[in-house]
Amino acid sequence: MTALYLPSLVRIGGGALNELPAALKQAGLSAPFIITDGFMAKSGLLDRVQTLLAEADIQSGAFPDAVPDPTVTSVEAALAALKRGVYDCVIGLGGGSPIDTAKMVAVLAKHGGTPSHLKVPHVQDEAGLPIIAIPTTAGTGSEATRVTVITDEKTDEKMLCAGYAYLPHIAIVDYELTLTMPRRLTADTGIDALTHAMEAYVSKRASPFTDALALAAIKRIWHALPIACKDPSCREAREQVMQGAFEAGMAFSNASVALVHGMSRPIGAHFHVAHGLSNAMLLPEITAWSVTGAQSRYATCARVMGIVPSETEDGAACTALVAALRERNRELDVPSPSSYGLQESRWNDLLTLMAEQALASGSPANNPRVPSHTEIIDLYRKVWA
Ligand SMILES: [Fe+2]
Numbered sequence: 001m002t003a004l005y006l007p008s009l010v011r012i013g014g015g016a017l018n019e020l021p022a023a024l025k026q027a028g029l030s031a032p033f034i035i036t037d038g039f040m041a042k043s044g045l046l047d048r049v050q051t052l053l054a055e056a057d058i059q060s061g062a063f064p065d066a067v068p069d070p071t072v073t074s075v076e077a078a079l080a081a082l083k084r085g086v087y088d089c090v091i092g093l094g095g096g097s098p099i100d101t102a103k104m105v106a107v108l109a110k111h112g113g114t115p116s117h118l119k120v121p122h123v124q125d126e127a128g129l130p131i132i133a134i135p136t137t138a139g140t141g142s143e144a145t146r147v148t149v150i151t152d153e154k155t156d157e158k159m160l161c162a163g164y165a166y167l168p169h170i171a172i173v174d175y176e177l178t179l180t181m182p183r184r185l186t187a188d189t190g191i192d193a194l195t196h197a198m199e200a201y202v203s204k205r206a207s208p209f210t211d212a213l214a215l216a217a218i219k220r221i222w223h224a225l226p227i228a229c230k231d232p233s234c235r236e237a238r239e240q241v242m243q244g245a246f247e248a249g250m251a252f253s254n255a256s257v258a259l260v261h262g263m264s265r266p267i268g269a270h271f272h273v274a275h276g277l278s279n280a281m282l283l284p285e286i287t288a289w290s291v292t293g294a295q296s297r298y299a300t301c302a303r304v305m306g307i308v309p310s311e312t313e314d315g316a317a318c319t320a321l322v323a324a325l326r327e328r329n330r331e332l333d334v335p336s337p338s339s340y341g342l343q344e345s346r347w348n349d350l351l352t353l354m355a356e357q358a359l360a361s362g363s364p365a366n367n368p369r370v371p372s373h374t375e376i377i378d379l380y381r382k383v384w385a
Pocket residue numbers: 140192196261275279
């Protein structure tokens with residue numbers, strides 16, 4: 001038996017944003033509160049959305065101060081702003097951070113409490129206000145997931161909060177919103193999406209439904225991401241990466257991520273490396289270590305990506321996959337933790353703790369080859385240089 005959780009109403013494709021008023025009406029929603037960040041406000045996108053809504057006789061409120069790695073304080077400020085009006089849903093407009101903020105505010109607005117009461121192992125299935133996700137990056141898949149991550153700034157703890165209440169009711173997936181993303185952000189968020197798809201495909205919790213989405217996403221992102229990085233205005237490439245990121249989001253939300261994400265989160269928490277970038281630093285070496293756990297699945301990835309001809313046997317396909325991932329990192333200028341400038345003594349001091357935190361996240365247990373604490377430390381050492 002497989003349980004599947006997916007957004008109910010989706011508008012996907014160039015110009016999908018214009019469908020926001022119609023989607024709200026279909027869902028019976030009429031008073032949205034928009035959470036976004038200063039960049040989106042300055043770029044004019046927030047104005048565009050509010051004008052679009054006003055033209056359809058939908059009055060909206062807005063909080064334009066969401067922060068990267070959303071904190072408890074920023075969530076509280078957004079919630080206070082929402083409470084100054086009367087709203088029936090929350091729109092997250094922007095990258096992963098405004099969407100994550102919107103998810104938490106939607107739950108707190110209905111149920112009260114604080115983010116720390118809602119972190120796992122608590123599971124928040126009882127719905128809050130309906131959530132509408134409008135991503136402006138192609139990678140996090142947050143528009144399709146049942147999780148949000150809020151940072152307790154007092155302890156630096158990244159609190160994972162999970163449950164059906166965080167799944168967006170409406171997802172507006174419009175690649176035109178990603179046309180202005182800079183190269184580094186395009187590469188990092190795109191590799192995050194590729195990692196979601198690959199990890200969902202090799203996950204112990206994969207199912208035929210998530211396999212189909214994951215393989216479609218792997219093929220799309222692998223081909224289109226270098227083009228989107230080289231030629232940011234290429235609409236075809238942007239469309240493929242956005243579509244792939246959404247497919248990958250639905251896949252990993254229902255099959256889970258694995259060891260790369262498990263090891264990536266502690267790097268983000270301790271060294272403030274962007275999520276997509278720390279995944280990118282890890283993906284080739286973690287794949288090299290993991291292939292023996294699911295050789296035929298990794299080989300299928302290599303064939304779907306077009307790295308090897310379809311008749312290539314599994315072992316050779318896996319070897320070629322790892323080589324291609326290393327080469328892709330070079331092509332996209334992905335640094336190692338060392339060349340990125342992280343402090344080596346601190347890295348070494350934190351290895352034991354980071355390995356503990358990686359294991360505690362539960363993601364490594366879904367990996368096709370499950371590492372011990374010592375093996376995770378060895379892997380962190382391996383990716384350092
Ligand atoms: Fe991710």
